[in-house]
């Protein structure tokens with residue numbers, strides 16, 4: 001099951017930033033994610049984002065704790 005990280009694009013400055021949400025693909029499909037507050041690290045604007053605003057990216061394998069070959 002691929003694990004997704006959810007990004008959003010700031011409405012104020014257009015910067016894409018990581019919301020810190022990690023969810024697996026199946027749960028994302030089911031999740032409502034109706035209204036979540038996120039603060040843009042670039043401009044500090046706080047906004048409400050909805051499921052359709054999220055840009056789901058596959059979490060890079062290297063970021064996983066169980067990734068083979070990761071430094072000790």
Ligand SMILES: [Zn+2]
Nearest residue numbers: 010013040043
């Ligand atoms: Zn911003």
